[in-house]
Amino acid sequence: MNAPANSDWQPVCRRDELTGERIVEFRIQRPQTEPGTMPLTGFLFLDGSEPRAYVNQCPHLGIELNWMPGQFMDADNLFIQCSTHGALFKPGTGDCIAGPCQGDALTALDVRIDAGEVQIRFQE
Numbered sequence: 476m477n478a479p480a481n482s483d484w485q486p487v488c489r490r491d492e493l494t495g496e497r498i499v500e501f502r503i504q505r506p507q508t509e510p511g512t513m514p515l516t517g518f519l520f521l522d523g524s525e526p527r528a529y530v531n532q533c534p535h536l537g538i539e540l541n542w543m544p545g546q547f548m549d550a551d552n553l554f555i556q557c558s559t560h561g562a563l564f565k566p567g568t569g570d571c572i573a574g575p576c577q578g579d580a581l582t583a584l585d586v587r588i589d590a591g592e593v594q595i596r597f598q599e
């Protein structure tokens with residue numbers, strides 16, 4: 476199987492594996508730009524019943540949001556929270572509503588479900 480091109484969809488997990496508050500982390504495949512660029516990771520979760528995915532990169536310093544695997548949410552489980560300086564992001568839009576990057580946003584990934592599989596697409 477060939478590695479996906481930048482515009483291709485990348486499978487992440489089965490839709491039925493994405494339940495409740497589970498957050499799935501994955502490496503974003505960028506065969507056109509790697510090696511030579513920093514690897515990027517992403518995370519996928521259910522926002523209500525809607526799958527959403529973002530690049531795991533805080534707009535403040537460009538570092539990953541989480542210290543612990545699968546831990547992205549604040550204590551109330553309402554907002555995505557950066558573990559470094561505590562910025563809060565709306566799960567549905569990625570908009571930063573508090574913290575040092577307020578007014579900025581996470582980079583959203585395209586998400587689709589194809590034959591029961593959740594797929595993401597990253598556009599450079």
Ligand code: FES
Nearest residue numbers: 533535557560562
């Ligand atoms: S690195 Fe995320 S808020 Fe500073």
